[in-house]
Amino acid sequence: MERRDYLYFLAALPEASPLLLRRLLSLYGSPEAVFREEKLPVSALRQEAVNEAKKRLPEMLEARDEAEKAGIRWISWEEKEYPARLTALGDAPLGIFVKGKLPPEETPSVGIIGARSCTPYGRMMAERFGGELGGQGLSVISGMARGIDGCAQEAALESGGTSFAVLGCGADVCYPQGNRKLYDALAEKGGLLTEYPPGTPPLPHHFPLRNRLIAALSDVLLVIEAREKSGSQITVDQALEQGKEVLALPGRVGDALSAGCLKLIGQGAGILTCCGDVYDALGLDAARIGKAAGPFSGTGSPPSGPSGSGELPAPLKQIWRHMGTDPVHVEELLAAEEDLTLGELSLRLLELESRGYIRQTPGGGYMKR
Amino acid sequence: MYSQANGMALFGMEGVPIHVECDCSTGLPEMSMVGYLGAEVREARDRVRTALKNTGYLLPPRRITINLAPADIRKEGTGFDLAIAAALLCAAELVDLDALLEDTVFIGELGLDGRLVPVSGVLTMVGAAKEAGYACCVVPAGNGAEGALVEGIRVIGLESLEQLPLLAAGKLAPLPCRVYELLQEENRRETVDFAEVNGQRALRRAAEVAAAGRHNLLMIGSPGAGKTMAARRIPTILPRLSLEEALEVSRIYSICGLLTPERPLILTRPFRSPHHTVSSFALVGGGRVPRPGEISLADHGVLFLDELPEFQKTALEALRQPLEDGEVSIARVQGSFRFPADVMLVAAMNPCRCGYFPDRNRCRCSEAEVENYLRRISRPLLDRMDLCVEAPPLGYGELTGKAKNESSETIRERVEAARERQAERFRGTDILFNARMTARQVKQFCVLSREQNEFLRRVFEQKGLSARAYHRILKVARTVADLRGADEISLEDLAEAVGYRTPAEKFWR
Numbered sequence: 078m079e080r081r082d083y084l085y086f087l088a089a090l091p092e093a094s095p096l097l098l099r100r101l102l103s104l105y106g107s108p109e110a111v112f113r114e115e116k117l118p119v120s121a122l123r124q125e126a127v128n129e130a131k132k133r134l135p136e137m138l139e140a141r142d143e144a145e146k147a148g149i150r151w152i153s154w155e156e157k158e159y160p161a162r163l164t165a166l167g168d169a170p171l172g173i174f175v176k177g178k179l180p181p182e183e184t185p186s187v188g189i190i191g192a193r194s195c196t197p198y199g200r201m202m203a204e205r206f207g208g209e210l211g212g213q214g215l216s217v218i219s220g221m222a223r224g225i226d227g228c229a230q231e232a233a234l235e236s237g238g239t240s241f242a243v244l245g246c247g248a249d250v251c252y253p254q255g256n257r258k259l260y261d262a263l264a265e266k267g268g269l270l271t272e273y274p275p276g277t278p279p280l281p282h283h284f285p286l287r288n289r290l291i292a293a294l295s296d297v298l299l300v301i302e303a304r305e306k307s308g309s310q311i312t313v314d315q316a317l318e319q320g321k322e323v324l325a326l327p328g329r330v331g332d333a334l335s336a337g338c339l340k341l342i343g344q345g346a347g348i349l350t351c352c353g354d355v356y357d358a359l360g361l362d363a364a365r366i367g368k369a370a371g372p373f374s375g376t377g378s379p380p381s382g383p384s385g386s387g388e389l390p391a392p393l394k395q396i397w398r399h400m401g402t403d404p405v406h407v408e409e410l411l412a413a414e415e416d417l418t419l420g421e422l423s424l425r426l427l428e429l430e431s432r433g434y435i436r437q438t439p440g441g442g443y444m445k446r
Numbered sequence: 447m448y449s450q451a452n453g454m455a456l457f458g459m460e461g462v463p464i465h466v467e468c469d470c471s472t473g474l475p476e477m478s479m480v481g482y483l484g485a486e487v488r489e490a491r492d493r494v495r496t497a498l499k500n501t502g503y504l505l506p507p508r509r510i511t512i513n514l515a516p517a518d519i520r521k522e523g524t525g526f527d528l529a530i531a532a533a534l535l536c537a538a539e540l541v542d543l544d545a546l547l548e549d550t551v552f553i554g555e556l557g558l559d560g561r562l563v564p565v566s567g568v569l570t571m572v573g574a575a576k577e578a579g580y581a582c583c584v585v586p587a588g589n590g591a592e593g594a595l596v597e598g599i600r601v602i603g604l605e606s607l608e609q610l611p612l613l614a615a616g617k618l619a620p621l622p623c624r625v626y627e628l629l630q631e632e633n634r635r636e637t638v639d640f641a642e643v644n645g646q647r648a649l650r651r652a653a654e655v656a657a658a659g660r661h662n663l664l665m666i667g668s669p670g671a672g673k674t675m676a677a678r679r680i681p682t683i684l685p686r687l688s689l690e691e692a693l694e695v696s697r698i699y700s701i702c703g704l705l706t707p708e709r710p711l712i713l714t715r716p717f718r719s720p721h722h723t724v725s726s727f728a729l730v731g732g733g734r735v736p737r738p739g740e741i742s743l744a745d746h747g748v749l750f751l752d753e754l755p756e757f758q759k760t761a762l763e764a765l766r767q768p769l770e771d772g773e774v775s776i777a778r779v780q781g782s783f784r785f786p787a788d789v790m791l792v793a794a795m796n797p798c799r800c801g802y803f804p805d806r807n808r809c810r811c812s813e814a815e816v817e818n819y820l821r822r823i824s825r826p827l828l829d830r831m832d833l834c835v836e837a838p839p840l841g842y843g844e845l846t847g848k849a850k851n852e853s854s855e856t857i858r859e860r861v862e863a864a865r866e867r868q869a870e871r872f873r874g875t876d877i878l879f880n881a882r883m884t885a886r887q888v889k890q891f892c893v894l895s896r897e898q899n900e901f902l903r904r905v906f907e908q909k910g911l912s913a914r915a916y917h918r919i920l921k922v923a924r925t926v927a928d929l930r931g932a933d934e935i936s937l938e939d940l941a942e943a944v945g946y947r948t949p950a951e952k953f954w955r
Binding site: 193194195196197223224253255331332333334404406407408409411412418419420421423424426427430431437438439440441442 | 648651804904942945
């Protein structure tokens with residue numbers, strides 16, 4: 078057995094905290110010494126678990142090699158590939174499992190996080206920022222959760238960028254199930270990272286720990302939408318502890334899902350109004366990036382869909398002017414445009430939608446794309 | 447002595463003549479009843495004997511045998527009491543009813559004091575008596591009004607057994623047939639009107655389209671959006687019931703004992719709103735002796751299922767076949783029972799368990815929870831809902847708005863015109879409404895231009911609609927065009943129809 082195998086044994090110990098492992102390593106000098114020690118300075122219960130694991134060591138190594146064949150690599154912190162962003166972490170994992178690629182060290186990375194149950198506004202903004210920043214070649218880091226996380230990553234991949242998800246389960250487990258497509262796309266075009274061995278189920282207490290890795294891998298952290306008390310807060314705390322800049326997207330006062338962001342802004346977080354804010358936070362040359370980008374990005378204006386309505390025919394413009402970042406229900410449109418029949422309105426909405434100006438939201442509303 | 451009176455048994459929607467034979471012969475005093483009787487019919491022995499005694503007839507101390515023929519049909523219900531009493535009185539030679547017995551059917555339950563108690567199904571039984579060629583029906587006075595709806599047969603309402611001598615003497619006048627009198631306008635007035643629904647233009651429009659093509663309608667919206675209110679008013683915009691329809695509906699209500707002397711004929715379209723705890727039997731009908739369920743009570747009207755996802759799965763699935771066939775058929779050893787169930791299904795539901803999705807300030811349901819809630823409705827049932835609308839919560843201004851809304855009468859005129867166009871189109875086929883079109887008829891009657899086909903193809907790709915949506919959209923578009931009075935389907939009609947389909951496609955991908 079090599080040193081790496083003993084290290085793997087320690088890393089794969091169920092529910093062992095990286096802090097404890099680090100202490101043990103410095104106490105005994107090498108992973109092999111820790112492995113050989115029959116009475117570790119830990120609780121009897123944990124010692125029992127370690128003894129159990131020792132018996133299963135061959136199986137564990139076999140499982141690791143098998144996962145390797147399935148494309149899930151394990152990278153110990155002693156290897157060169159191990160992300161430098163993680164080494165700065167006080168409780169960095171002894172090794173991480175990767176399916177796909179690792180975030181490139183030289184590329185700036187941006188974490189985009191937010192609520193799972195988000196509003197159409199949050200969804201739209203997550204897609205805009207994910208798409209635009211990803212399209213500019215930045216690595217988009219998130220947790221592949223429902224809502225903001227998934228939307229931002231999907232958009233990043235769609236715009237030809239790369240994205241990396243840190244999971245709270247084994248890299249071979251797709252959680253949530255509904256994000257299967259995103260999971261496959263990430264494995265192909267980006268990467269899935271986790272500190273948990275293959276097959277680990279997504280247990281609730283994994284996620285706060287996973288959040289610290291999201292914070293560590295991101296050079297700057299964007300909070301799109303969050304309730305006042307939420308998991309995003311944990312990631313933010315971690316990021317601040319690690320000295321990262323946090324930008325929060327402002328929303329309306331009184332909206333439950335903007336309360337968290339507004340509170341962050343009040344506490345001194347940066348305000349996120351456009352991609353320029355992100356470039357500034359990263360110390361990038363905003364003007365240069367802005368020039369290279371498509372027609373809608375830039376430094377001063379918020380990212381937006383087709384902003385010019387000049388080329389729209391009058392009947393469509395009539396509807397377009399009601400559209401905003403909040404969904405407008407068909408009923409409200411009918412009330413505002415009393416002369417229109419439902420058929421005429423539906424036709425114009427379909428037309429605007431197929432031209433990529435608007436989108437339909439759950440509940441029968443329409444908003445800017 | 448022997449005598450025979452006629453009674454009537456009820457099997458599903460049919461009446462079957464029953465002969466009640468009575469024989470008084472020498473032997474130990476006893477009264478026995480035979481003829482494959484249900485428990486409640488067997489109990490008639492005590493009811494009849496006591497009722498006769500209390501009316502003042504003294505039964506002779508002889509051996510009395512009563513037989514209900516044909517003896518191979520199981521007899522249920524309490525409607526045989528009067529026929530048994532009549533046969534018994536004649537056999538005991540206490541009242542001379544001989545002149546009547548031959549061509550008269552006796553229907554009614556007896557109280558111990560000799561009064562006649564109303565029974566259910568009188569309308570159906572009197573109708574069957576007429577069909578069977580009888581000339582006269584004697585029914586409880588409480589059922590007189592509904593019995594008298596049948597033309598071509600004398601119907602006499604009897605208060606109590608004390609009136610029997612009068613009946614024998616021919617001194618009781620038959621009830622006049624009031625069916626045309628009841629059809630008068632003032633009896634058909636609705637108690638609610640669509641003008642009371644404020645705002646919700648899209649919802650009102652969807653209700654109109656659904657009514658015009660007899661499409662099933664699903665409304666999704668937060669509590670208080672006015673879903674129930676709108677549903678309650680859909681019967682008021684459907685075309686008026688024809689006399690045949692009214693009689694069919696009334697027959698079902700008669701079987702369930704829901705006709706009152708004040709309202710013997712159902713003249714307005716039924717609106718049935720069973721609670722979501724309803725069992726599948728109560729919903730579609732059933733039981734050992736099959737009885738009509740809510741879906742049959744809503745025949746020619748609206749069956750409204752509020753809180754659709756809360757209904758038992760089995761109950762909803764049981765609806766599928768009747769919705770397709772327009773009738774319920776229940777098989778029993780005695781035979782198959784059929785109840786009409788030609789309904790327009792209107793359903794309402796909240797968008798999620800708490801009811802406020804997508805308002806994130808009030809709703810904290812996760813997307814998975816929302817999806818699970820919606821998925822409780824099976825795809826096959828959903829596919830029977832041609833129209834699907836999302837109703838937003840109403841603002842205060844809309845609630846108190848003084849805006850003049852269209853009345854049900856105005857909408858009904860348009861619906862009736864659209865129905866006429868459909869009747870014209872489907873002349874010679876066995877369907878009446880656009881909603882019932884088969885795939886072939888859709889191809890025949892919903893012709894699209896090349897431009898429209900191109901438009902629809904684009905929309906399908908853009909919205910990711912399923913193939914099943916295609917026919918539904920065309921059928922609804924046909925109805926929308928009919929409402930406009932147009933022969934050709936326009937782009938606007940198609941767009942509107944697509945709008946009615948997208949919520950369903952979006953939620954149940």
